[in-house]
Amino acid sequence: MNITSYLALAAILFSIGLYGVITKRNAVMVLFSIELMLNAVNINLVAFAKYGIFPSISGQVFSLFSIAIAAAEAAVGIAILIALYRNKGTVEADKYNSMKG
């Protein structure tokens, strides 16, 4: 195995997540896609920790921090979504347009 396979896999997962963020109208789905993109980045970090030019544990440490921050992000994201749903009565991201000029 070499690093190229892992990087290509991460790029594919990242692109699927990006497509979901752009096209999905449901805000919950947008959050799912963001989580997928973060996971793709974590794969890259761990792959570089093993197969990079300078293999070191730092990649895994960064990945651990990234997972912790993603959990916090998901918690706050869902909380914002619940607050928005309470005020607007919908989870369609297109309907959240009150800041449109």
Added chain:
Amino acid sequence: MEKSYLSLAIFFLLGIALPMVALFFGRLLRPHRPLPEKAITYESGVDPTGDSWVQFHVRYYLFALLFVIFDVEAVFLYPWAVSYDLLRTEMGLFILVEMTIFVLFLLIGLIYAWKKKVLEWR
């Protein structure tokens, strides 16, 4: 190392296969006679109308939130506990202080949640 992962994989496959095999044999053995009477509401029950969706209370979410935050805390505690002896010789008691600060910050969050009555189920 390789061997332990192999046993893990076998365990995993067995875990998937067992319910599948059980359900498959259940399907083979059980009688299958669908009647239209079997689908109607039991005895004098009313037919349901409208949406089946109900608004769940937000306190379910708050419990899930507390679980996630302290799950992350446990994840950081584990490598600390494993490498404690090693770091104790290198850094002295500061390694203990470091984790105490970490836990104290999250303890503030727990006290806040307690004061806000998140932990109560009314």
Added chain:
Amino acid sequence: MNINGEFIAFFIFSVLAIGGAVFMINLTRVMHMALALAFTFFSIAGLYVLLDAPFLAVIQILIYTGAVSILMIFGIMLTKHKDEDKVAPFTVHKLLSLLGVGGFLAIVIWIIYRNPFFSTGEPQAAAFKVTDLGKAMFKTYMIPFEVTSILLLVALIGAIVLAKREEKK
């Protein structure tokens, strides 16, 4: 590329991960999407095992497959999803997004496969243990570790403030 156990395992896990992600995008019901995403997270944990990071694999299952998926499912349960059964039409916006993301992916893959920088051949036998991880985290990355606790505290308090508002009335 020689076919060995590691390659087969990588192939299986990557197919499962990409399959879960594609199902996540294409399914119509939100709850099915959440399950597909949990499946993807689980496959990524398998990839971490292949990358000599068993601790991260456990963390991935514990936090992503366990906690974050539960959080997402609660987010689905607390909000209403009316028109989930009808299949969304394929609009110009989706076509443009598909083309744009496809172009992005093609460029990234081209860079990855072109760059001789990465393909340095055999990796060093760098077997990391959890003690190494702890040493790096609590010594080299001490300040980020403490800042993480502040971030978690802020996230906890912020999410409580945002979500709990309705009980006052």
